[in-house]
Amino acid sequence: MSSSQRVTGGRERGFTLIEIMVVVVIIGLLAAIVAPNLIGNIDRAAVTRARADIRTIDNALNLYRLDNFRYPSTDEGLEALVTNPGEASAANWKQYLRSVPTDPWNNEYQYASPGRQGDYEVFTLGANGQEGGEGIDADIGTWNLD
Numbered sequence: 001m002s003s004s005q006r007v008t009g010g011r012e013r014g015f016t017l018i019e020i021m022v023v024v025v026i027i028g029l030l031a032a033i034v035a036p037n038l039i040g041n042i043d044r045a046a047v048t049r050a051r052a053d054i055r056t057i058d059n060a061l062n063l064y065r066l067d068n069f070r071y072p073s074t075d076e077g078l079e080a081l082v083t084n085p086g087e088a089s090a091a092n093w094k095q096y097l098r099s100v101p102t103d104p105w106n107n108e109y110q111y112a113s114p115g116r117q118g119d120y121e122v123f124t125l126g127a128n129g130q131e132g133g134e135g136i137d138a139d140i141g142t143w144n145l146d
Contacts, residue, residue, distance in 0.1 A: 043127075043136045046104035050124050050140045053101045057081070057109060057122045058142055060096035067092040071113045071120045078111045078122070105129065110141075117143045 060081045065071050068090045072080035076089070081096040103109055103124040115121030123141025126133050133139065 046127070047136060047140065049104045051145055053103065053109065054122050054124070054140065054142060054145060056101075057097070057111075058145075061120060061122070063096050064090075064093075067094060072111075074112050078109060115142070 057078060061071055064081060072078070072085065073089075076085045078097075078100045079085075080090065080093075082098070082100055083095075084090060084093045100109065105124075105127050107124065107129055110123050110125070111120065113120040121142050123139055123143075125131060125139055126137040128137040130137070131139060
């Protein structure tokens with residue numbers, strides 16, 4: 001009989017309650033250290049995505065203007081980049097975006113033409129959906145892209 005086939009006449013060795021508690025405490029400490037870093041990265045990623053979306057919309061608006069000699073009106077909105085607002089207003093229209101994206105917080109991007117600081121402005125009101133704010137709640141628009 002080999003040593004692996006011998007029957008141990010006693011109890012099988014397992015983990016004690018204290019060993020399990022130590023492992024759970026260590027996992028909890030690691031989670032407490034890692035979680036804030038991940039949450040901060042998620043917030044930064046949302047702001048970065050909003051800026052990238054606004055740049056994409058900005059490029060599409062400039063292409064629209066090159067083809068149609070004007071930007072879409074506020075009433076036509078960003079939807080004019082996806083569907084033709086009409087032959088009379090956009091005679092040389094092409095599809096400039098597949099769809100109008102929503103911001104990282106599932107709100108529609110805002111559009112105004114003319115804008116307060118230029119021919120137009122595209123912006124999101126941030127995570128809180130209200131004007132102003134700081135950090136993740138700050139407004140992000142064509143006027144403050146880095």
